Structure formats: C-alpha cells, structure tokens
Amino acid sequence: MKGIIFNLLEDFIVDGWGEERFEQIMTGCPLHTSSAFVGPGTYPDSDLFAIVERTTAELGIDTPTALRAFGRYAMPRLAARFDVFVRDHRHPKSFLCTVDGIIHVEVRKLFEHAEPPRIWFEDPSPDKLVLHYHSKRKLCALFEGLLDGTADYFSVPLTREQTACMSDGAPSCDFLLKFSR
Template identity: 30%
Template sequence: MKGVVFTEFLEMVENRFGLETLDQIITQARLDNDGAYTSVGTYEHQELVKLVAALSGTTGVAAPDLIKAFGEHLFERFALGYPQLFQGVTSAFDFLRCIEHYIHVEVRKLYPDAELPSFAYEDHGPDSLVMIYQSRRPFADLAEGLILGCVAHYGEPIDVRREDLESGANNRSRFTLVRRRP
C-alpha cells in the first residue's frame, strides 16, 4: 500500500484526535518502522489495519466507522492534491464512472507499483450507478468512505448502499448509488 495513504491517515488522526492519541496508537500498534512513513514508500496493508485497531481501541469508535471517515478525508485530500483528475468532471457519477479507466491509470503513472482495487460498473439509467469493488485487501470500508467523500465533494443528493459479496483472499462489495430527485 502506498505511503501516501499512511501519511494521510496519520495526519487525519492528529487533526481529529490530537498528537497524544497519534503517539499512543503508533506505540500500541507496534509497527516495525515506529510509524515513520514516506508518501512515496510502499508498506504492508496490515500496518494500516494495526493502526486502525489501535485507534478504535483508544477512541471507542468502531474500526469500520474510522476507515469510512478516513476514506472521506482521503477523497478531499486527493481533490486538493490532484486537481487535474477533477478537471471537466461535474458530478459524482461522472467521477466515479472514470475511476477504473482514467483515475487508476493516472495513479499508476505516479505510482507504478501501486496495487489498486478494481471496479466494474453497471449503469441503470441517469440516476443510478452500481459499482462492484474487488481487492485482495479488506478495505471495502475505505472504498465506501471514498465514495461518500466523492458524493459530498460534488454536493449531490445520492444514497449509497453497500452489500458485501465475498471476503478473504478476494474481497468484493457492491455499491448501489441512487440519485434522489426533488
């Protein structure tokens, strides 16, 4: 997993829970590198799992809720850090539809060794989008947070429903997004 994910997670923890909590979870997680991450480095995803578990234990907030909140935070950080990916995109559906064939292509240009999840899409008209998430990593909660962050970024009235399809070596979830009409 790319280091930018770790550095952004640590920044979110510090901003929302304070430096003392950040130091505490790094110690509790017993990381090989003592929480020293670079944005361009590559790290095992289990380290993020350890950090989230420690944060959950410290704050009492459920791990899935923390990961979703992190996804929302991460989306806004990506919007600020990579504005070129948002040029000409005017809606959440348009952005989400281009993840697999544009966003991930651009991410691989920046980080050739990035191991990204994949998305398959089903269109059910202009007000509905189904996204099938698949990854060897158990981060459907992160994907959900990123999707929610995208919806919030574009300020659209879209309901997001998640159905987990498979877990383990091949994690799959279906996200159904429906635009509410006034």
C-alpha cells in the same frame, strides 16, 4: 499500500484527536516500518491494519465506522492533491466512472508496486450507478467513506446500498448508488 494513505490517516487522527493521541497510538503499534511514511513509498498493508486496529481500540470505535469516516475525510484531500483527475467533473457519477480506467491506471504508472483496488461499474440509468469493488485488502468500509466524500465534494446527495460484500464470500463488494440530481 502507498504512503499517501498513511499520511492521510495520520492527518485524520491528528485533526480529530490531536498530535499527542496520534503519537500514543503509534507507540503501541507493531509496525514493520521503522521510518516515517513517505507519500510515494510503498509499505506493508499490515502496517495500515495495525494503525487502524490500534486507533479503533484506543478511541473505542468500531473499525468499519472509523474506516468510513477516514474515507470521507480523505476524499477532498485526495481531490486537492490530484486536482487533474477531478477538475473536469461536475457530478460524482462521471468522476466515479473514471476511477479504475483513468485514475488507477495513472497510479500504477506513477507509483511502482502500487496495488489499487479494481473498480468497475454498470450504468443502469441517469440517476443510478452500480459500482463493484475488489481488493485483496477488503477495505469496503473505506471505499464507502470515499463514496460519501465524493458526494460531499460534488455537493450531490447520494444514497448507497451495498448488495454484496467480499467479507461474506462475494467476489466483489457491490454498491447501488442513487443520485438526487
């Protein structure tokens, strides 16, 4: 997992619950990494899962809810840091159609050892999009939060229905998105 995700998770926890709470969470985490997480660095997925697990236990919230909230929080910050990928879009649908074919291609070029999820789509009508998410990490709740954050970012309401999930044995997590405009 890339360091930027760890940095955003730290910001999410600090902004929501404070620096002291974040330090308390980190103190109780069994991490493989002993130094600070650096944006372009690559770190074990197990470190992210340990931080999320410890955070949810400490705060008394379930993991899917926490990951959705984190994804929603992270999206505008990712858009600000990587403006080049969003500035030409006026609608979440056009942006989402570029995630795998453009954004994740660039991520792989820029960051050695990056393993972004695979995302592909079907475009059944102007107001709908079917997204398929596949990742060995199975972070579909985080992806849901990123979808919600994308809708917020473009100020376009969307409804999403998950029609398949890797956690239930499906080959991908599938989402039917319906846009209000």
